[in-house]
Amino acid sequence: MEEQKGVVKHVLLTKFKDGVPPDQIEQLIKGYANLVNLIEPMKSFHWGKDVSIENLHQGFTHFFESTFESAEGVAEYIAHPAHVEFANLFLANLEKVLVIDYKPTIVRI
Known part of the structure; x- marks a missing residue:
């Protein structure tokens, strides 16, 4: 096995609060995606909705993944004013969130 040099993936699993309209969720996702244009250490952003037939999602409905060149890049992203402002808005609309960096x-083989 070979660890990719420096690369860190930042993953969020989320469930939006009941009553958050789909168009508002769409705007929040667009705002999240736009952070890649505002925060240099953030190299890519992907997202999707749960489509698993295993029913093991534990209530999480949306998946967000960002790629960074280093753990220091993740730290810079987390402290960046654009992320702080967006995170306050985003988190206010979530019922559940789980964050993993790996x-x-x-x-x-």
Whole structure:
């Protein structure tokens, strides 16, 4: 196994509060995606909704993944004023959130 040099993935699993309209969720997701244009250490952003047939989501409905070149980049992102402002708005609309940062490992067989 080979750990990718420096790369860190920042993952959020979320459930929006009941009553948050779909158009508001869409605007929040667009705001989240726009952070990649505002915060240099944030290299990419992906998101999606749970589509699993296993029903093991524990109530989480949305998945967000950002890529950074280093753990220091994640720290810079978290402290960045654009992220702080967005996070306050985003978190106010969530019922549940789980955050995991990890370093991807490549398995070569």
